[in-house]
Structures are given as C-alpha cells and as structure tokens.
Amino acid sequence: MKKYISALVFGVVITMPIMSSAIVTSTYNNCAVPNNQAYCHAVSSTDWSLSSKKTEYAKTKYPLVLAHGLFGLSQIGPINYWHGIPQDLARQGAQVYVTTVSSANSDAVRGEQLLKQVITIQALTGSAKVNLIGHSQGVQSIRYVAGVRPDLVASVTGIAGSNKGSPVADIVKKYIQQPLSVIGLDKPLLAFINLLTGAETLLSGGGISDQNVLAALDGLTAQGAAEFNKSFPQGIPKTECGNGESKVNGVNYYSWSGTGQLTNLVDPTSYGMAAVSILQNGPSDGVVPKCSSHLGQIIRDDYPQNHLDEVNQIMGMVGLGAGAAPVPLYSQQANRLKLAGL
Numbered sequence: 001m002k003k004y005i006s007a008l009v010f011g012v013v014i015t016m017p018i019m020s021s022a023i024v025t026s027t028y029n030n031c032a033v034p035n036n037q038a039y040c041h042a043v044s045s046t047d048w049s050l051s052s053k054k055t056e057y058a059k060t061k062y063p064l065v066l067a068h069g070l071f072g073l074s075q076i077g078p079i080n081y082w083h084g085i086p087q088d089l090a091r092q093g094a095q096v097y098v099t100t101v102s103s104a105n106s107d108a109v110r111g112e113q114l115l116k117q118v119i120t121i122q123a124l125t126g127s128a129k130v131n132l133i134g135h136s137q138g139v140q141s142i143r144y145v146a147g148v149r150p151d152l153v154a155s156v157t158g159i160a161g162s163n164k165g166s167p168v169a170d171i172v173k174k175y176i177q178q179p180l181s182v183i184g185l186d187k188p189l190l191a192f193i194n195l196l197t198g199a200e201t202l203l204s205g206g207g208i209s210d211q212n213v214l215a216a217l218d219g220l221t222a223q224g225a226a227e228f229n230k231s232f233p234q235g236i237p238k239t240e241c242g243n244g245e246s247k248v249n250g251v252n253y254y255s256w257s258g259t260g261q262l263t264n265l266v267d268p269t270s271y272g273m274a275a276v277s278i279l280q281n282g283p284s285d286g287v288v289p290k291c292s293s294h295l296g297q298i299i300r301d302d303y304p305q306n307h308l309d310e311v312n313q314i315m316g317m318v319g320l321g322a323g324a325a326p327v328p329l330y331s332q333q334a335n336r337l338k339l340a341g342l
Contacts, residue, residue, distance in 0.1 A: 024052045026090035031117045032100035038120035040097060045087040052091065058334035059093030061342055062129045062154045063121060066098045067114055068311075069136025070216055073100060082135075083312040085330050092331050097121050097130075101141060106215035107228055110137070111144025113210070118145055118152055129154040131337055133330070135311050136160055136288070139255075139295065140219065140228060147232040150249040154342040156235065157333055158255040158295040160288045160310050163229070163236055165222035167279050168287055173221055225292075241291035243298055252342065253296020256329065258305030259283040263319035270317075273306035285310065299333070 024047045031040040058064075068081045080086065086096045101113040118130055131154050132142035139161025146153040162169070218224045229236050235244040235253030246253055261284075262274040273286030283290040287307040294301065303310075305326060309318040312326045 023047075024054055024091055026054070026087055028086040028090040028096035028098065029121075030098050030100070031121065033113045033116050036116075038116040040117070040120060040124060043086075045090070047087065047091060054091055054093070056093040058089050058331045058338065060095075060131055060334050060337045062127050062131050062337075063095040063097055063125050064089060064334060065118060065121060065130045065132050065142075066096070067101070067132065067134040067138035067141045068099070069134075069138045070220070071103050072136070072138065073103065079315075081311060081313075083316055084327055085312055088327050089330055089334055092334070094331075094334050095125060095127075102210045102212075104211050104213040104216040106212065107137070107140040107144055107219045109210060109212070109215070110141045111148070114141045115145045115149060118149075122152060128152075131155045131157070131334075131342055133157045133333070134159065134161065136162070136307065137216065137220065139163065143228075143232050143234065143295075146249075146251045147234060150251050153251045155252040155254065155337055155340075156296070158235075158253075158293065160257040160285050160293050160307055161255065161295060162220050162225060162288045162292050163295055164240075164289075164292040165225035166220050166288050166292065167222075167281065168276060169217055169220035169224075170222055171279055173217055235296035237294050241294065244294065244296045246297040252337075252340065254299055254333065254336075255293055255295035255297070255301075256299040256303065256333075257288060257290060257293035257301050258285040258303040258307075258310055259290055259301070260304040260306045260309060260319060260324075261286045263304060263306050263309055263324065264317050267314055267317040269308055269314050270306060273308065299336075303329070 025044055027042050027044050029040045029042050066082055072081045082098060086098050089096045099114055099117045101110040121130060129152055132145060134142040139158035142156050146156045219228060234248040237244045244253060261277045262270050264270045277284055277286045280289055285305065285307040290301045303323045304319055304321060305324060308314060310326055312318060318324055318326060
C-alpha cells in the first residue's frame with residue numbers, strides 16, 4: 001500500500017509543473033449600453049487544455065471590438081455568441097471587447113449603440129482607435145461606426161455581412177410580412193418577436209427597449225442594403241462580385257465568409273442552413289450570398305462554414321477538415337492586423 005501511495009505522490013509531483021503551465025487564465029470584456037449608458041466588465045476564462053499556452057500572436061496595437069448579428073447577444077451565462085473566440089484571442093495577447101446592441105433593430109440604431117460602446121472602450125483603454133470585427137448584421141454596425149467616426153477606427157473586418165442584401169430577407173418580407181400585413185396579423189407577430197428579442201438583450205446585459213425586427217428586416221433586403229450603401233459606401237465593391245477599396249479615410253477594410261451549409265450531421269441547425277440555402281441564387285453560407293459578403297480586402301469567401309459556423313456555433317459543433325474551424329481565423333486576422341501596425 002505504501003508503494004502505491006508513494007507512486008501516486010511521485011506522479012503528482014512530476015506532473016504538477018506540466019499541469020500548472022497548461023492552466024491558462026485569460027480575460028476579455030463584455031460591454032452593453034442599457035439606459036443609453038455604455039459600460040464594460042471583465043470576464044475571466046480558464047483554459048485547462050494541456051496544449052494551451054499564452055502567446056502574443058494576436059496582440060494588436062488597438063483593442064479588438066466584436067459586434068454580433070441579428071438576434072445576437074454578447075453572453076448569457078455560459079452561452080457566448082462568439083463561442084470560444086474571445087477567450088482564444090485574449091489568450092494570445094489581444095485586448096478583446098464583446099459588445100451588445102439591440103438584438104433586432106435598424107442598422108443606424110444598432111450602429112449608434114455600438115458607437116457609444118466604442119467611445120467607452122476608448123476611454124477605458126486610452127487607445128486612440130479600435131479594430132472592429134462584425135458578423136452578419138454586425139457588419140453593418142461596424143461599417144456605420146467607421147463611416148461616422150473614422151478617426152476612432154483602425155480597421156473593419158466583416159464576416160458574412162449582407163452588404164448587398166440577402167435573398168432570405170427579401171423572401172420573408174414579400175411572402176410572409178407583407179401578406180400578414182394585409183390581414184392585420186403582422187403587428188401582433190412583430191410585437192411578439194420584439195418581446196423575445198428584448199428579453200434576450202436584457203439577459204445579455206442590455207436594455208429591453210429599442211427592438212424593431214421590421215426595421216432590421218428592411219435593412220437586410222437588397223433595397224435596404226443599397227440605401228445603406230449610399231450613405232456608407234466605404235469598402236463596398238463597385239461590381240457585383242468584385243473587391244472593394246481596402247483602405248478608405250484611414251480605415252482598413254477586410255472580409256471573409258463561407259459557402260458551407262450542411263457541415264455537421266449532429267448539429268440540427270446545420271440542416272436549417274441547408275434548407276434556407278435553397279432560397280439563394282448561387283454559393284452562400286445558407287443566409288448570405290458569397291458575393292454579398294465582399295468588403296474591402298477579401299481574405300477568403302468560400303470557407304466550408306455556414307452562417308452559424310462562422311462564429312463557432314452551435315457550441316462549437318462545426319465541420320471537419322481544412323478551413324472548417326472558425327476560431328483560428330480570428331487569431332490569424334488579429335495577427336494580420338498586428339503585422340500591419342494596427
């Protein structure tokens with residue numbers, strides 16, 4: 001018995017240095033703007049992986065600010081819109097701020113909410129600028145901030161933004177919202193959705209007000225996107241599927257997106273993405289057409305990821321193979337910004 005105890009103690013002693021070096025605690029920040037007042041608070045995350053270690057690979061000059069898409073949130077309990085991404089970036093040296101805006105509202109309203117948080121982040125960090133990263137409708141939010149206050153923004157990175165609209169939004173508006181309005185059922189349905197999105201924003205740290213799903217829908221149609229682009233043309237390609245300017249008013253523009261749909265057979269949302277993709281004309285991530293995602297310098301527009309995979313959802317259930325894992329793409333982009341002096 002003594003031999004077993006001695007062996008156990010010996011094993012613990014020799015593995016302690018390995019275990020302690022593998023325990024990495026990193027800190028990022030969640031932000032919101034309830035009652036029209038922006039604030040941020042720190043969140044600590046511990047990585048117990050034996051291969052985990054702190055690096056400076058993603059240590060950019062300016063903080064990284066993440067902006068969620070339609071029906072999104074920053075964090076509710078253990079559920080984070082950017083599943084595992086802020087933690088990984090922070091572990092690799094980045095200052096990360098995850099923002100919260102209305103789950104459903106117009107691009108301008110969400111953009112103004114994001115701007116208030118950017119100004120607060122600037123005050124907290126003392127940084128002259130920030131690097132904005134947005135997903136889905138969050139791309140319009142960061143484009144708005146860069147358009148009205150380019151002096152505060154070093155770079156804009158759009159991930160699957162519907163910069164020229166999404167056929168899904170046009171179909172929902174034409175075949176669901178408009179017919180319901182004829183029989184008077186659109187307002188009760190919209191009120192119910194606004195209530196749900198308000199509760200989601202509240203639980204995520206924001207206020208329950210400022211929810212308008214119809215305004216969000218309008219902005220995601222081809223017509224709504226075109227109107228937004230008239231006010232904020234920076235980085236938008238002049239041709240249907242081309243490249244936009246990579247630097248405008250001192251702001252660097254980047255984008256990437258996927259063209260996967262049914263990427264994980266055990267993820268039920270993957271089947272939904274595959275079903276919705278039928279509504280598209282050409283390659284898409286299920287929700288956003290490949291060409292619509294183009295903004296500034298295109299890093300890649302055909303990753304084997306669907307619209308939820310791009311933010312590592314649901315809970316990391318993404319595809320397998322080269323380019324399927326979304327988390328490394330964010331640290332690679334941070335390193336790209338770092339090397340560019342941003």
